[in-house]
Amino acid sequence: MSFGEPEGFGGRTRPRVGARTVAAAACLVLGLGLIGGAATGSWLTGDGAADSAGSAFGTARTLWHSVPVDELFPRTVQGTGAGPGGANRTWTRIAVARDSGCAHAFDPLLHKALAPAGCRRLLRATYTDATQTYVTTVGLLFTKADPAAMSALAARFRDEHLDSRADLMPRPYAAAGTAAAGFGDRQRASWTVSVLTDAPVVAYAVSGWADGRTVDTPQPAADAVRSGATTAPAQAGLGNEAQGLADRIERRLRKTVGTATEKPS
Numbered sequence: 001m002s003f004g005e006p007e008g009f010g011g012r013t014r015p016r017v018g019a020r021t022v023a024a025a026a027c028l029v030l031g032l033g034l035i036g037g038a039a040t041g042s043w044l045t046g047d048g049a050a051d052s053a054g055s056a057f058g059t060a061r062t063l064w065h066s067v068p069v070d071e072l073f074p075r076t077v078q079g080t081g082a083g084p085g086g087a088n089r090t091w092t093r094i095a096v097a098r099d100s101g102c103a104h105a106f107d108p109l110l111h112k113a114l115a116p117a118g119c120r121r122l123l124r125a126t127y128t129d130a131t132q133t134y135v136t137t138v139g140l141l142f143t144k145a146d147p148a149a150m151s152a153l154a155a156r157f158r159d160e161h162l163d164s165r166a167d168l169m170p171r172p173y174a175a176a177g178t179a180a181a182g183f184g185d186r187q188r189a190s191w192t193v194s195v196l197t198d199a200p201v202v203a204y205a206v207s208g209w210a211d212g213r214t215v216d217t218p219q220p221a222a223d224a225v226r227s228g229a230t231t232a233p234a235q236a237g238l239g240n241e242a243q244g245l246a247d248r249i250e251r252r253l254r255k256t257v258g259t260a261t262e263k264p265s
Contacts, residue, residue: 055261056198056199056257056258056261057147057198057199057200059257059260059261060142060198060199060200060201060253060257061120061142061199061200063142063253063256063257063260064099064120064121064123064140064142065099065121066260067256067260069096069123069125071252071256072123072140072249072252072253072256073093073096073123073125073138073249074093074252075092075093076090076091076092076093077090077091077093077127077245077248077249078090078248079091079244079245079248082240082243082244082245082247082248083237083240083244084225084237084240089129089130089240089241089244090129090130091127091128091129091136091241091245092127092128092129092130093125093126093127094126094127094128094135094175094178094179094180095125095126095173095174095175095178095180096124096125096126097123097124097125097173097175099121099122099123100121100122101119101121101122102114102119102122102141105122105124105171106170106171107167107168107169107171107185109165109167109168110167110168110169110170110193113156113157113162113168114141114143114153114202116145116149116152116153117143117144117145117149117150117153117195117200117202118143118144118145119141119142119143119144120142120143120144120200121141121142122139122140122141122142123139123140123142124137124138124139124140124173125137125138125139125173126138126172126173126174126175126178126180126183127245128178128179128180128210129241132179132210133209133210134207134208134209134210134236134237134238134241135172135179135180135183135207135208135209135210136205136206136207136208136241136242136245137170137171137172137173137180137183137205137206137207138203138204138205138245138246138249139170139173139203139204139205140201140202140203140249140253141201141202141203141204142200142201143200143201143202144200145200146200147197150195150196150197150199150200151197153195153202154195154196154197157193157195162193163192163193163194163220163222164220164222164223166218166220168193169188169191169206169218170191170193170204170205170206171185171188171206172184172185172187172188172206172208179210180210181212182210182211182212183208183210183212184212186214186215187208187209187212187213187214187215188206188207188208188215188218189207189208189209189215189218189219189232189233189236189238190206190207190208190218190219190220190221190224190233190234190238190239190241190242190243191204191205191206191207191218191220191221191242192204192205192220192221192222192242192243192246194246194250196250198254199253199254199257201253203246203249203250203253204246205221205241205242205243205245205246205249206242207221207233207238207239207241207242207245208238209236209238215232215233217231217232218233219231219233219234219239220239221238221239221240221242221243221246222239222243223239224238224239224240224242224243225239225240225243
C-alpha cells in the first residue's frame, strides 16, 4: 500500500477524512513552513552566532604568521587615561623578539600551568614610556587549545588566582642596546596575565624600571592599580604600565581578528 492510498477496510473505497485529520495536516504544513522560513532567513542573513564565534576563533589561531608585527605590536601605543589618576601614557616599542616556541620563555611553574593549552607560537615585544623610566614586555601566546580548553584554563586561572601569584610571573624580553637591556627576572615589578576565551591566546605583560634596579616584592597589576596601594610598584605606576599596555594590545588583537573574520558584502 502506497502512502496516501485509501485503505480497503470494511469495503470502503474512499476514506472519511475527519476534522482531527484536517487539523493535524494543517499544523504539519504550518510547522514545515515556519522551519523552512527560519532556515531560509538564516541562510540569507548569515546570522549564526556559533558559526561566527567559531570562525573568529579559527582566524585568531593563524594571526601569528599572517599579520605584520606592526599590526599586533604597533611602534607607538597611546594609553589615554592609562596612567595613575587617569594620566595619559605613550609607549614606544624598542624591541621585538623573533617568534618562537615556549621553551625557556616562562618560569617553570607558569610553563606547567599553561601546558594544558599547548604552545603554537609565542610573540613578544618590549616597550618603554615617553620618559624611558619604565620598560614593559607584552606577549601573545598562541595556543593549540580549542574553545572548551581555553575556557577551562581561564576558569582555573580565575578560581585559583594563578594570575596573582609571584611564582607565576611572565618573563621579560630584554634586548641589548635598548632601555630594556637590564630588564631581567629580578627586575620584574608588576604583571598581568589574561587567558582569552574568544581566541586561543594568552595575553600578558610584565613591567619594571629601565635603570635595572631589582625588585624584592613585585605586585600583580590588578592590586597595584587599586586606590590606596602603597607598594613601590604601585606608587611608581608600574601596575598601570603593565595593565594599560596589555589591555591595548589585547584590544588590538580582537580588532584584528574581527577585521580578518569579516566577509566581503
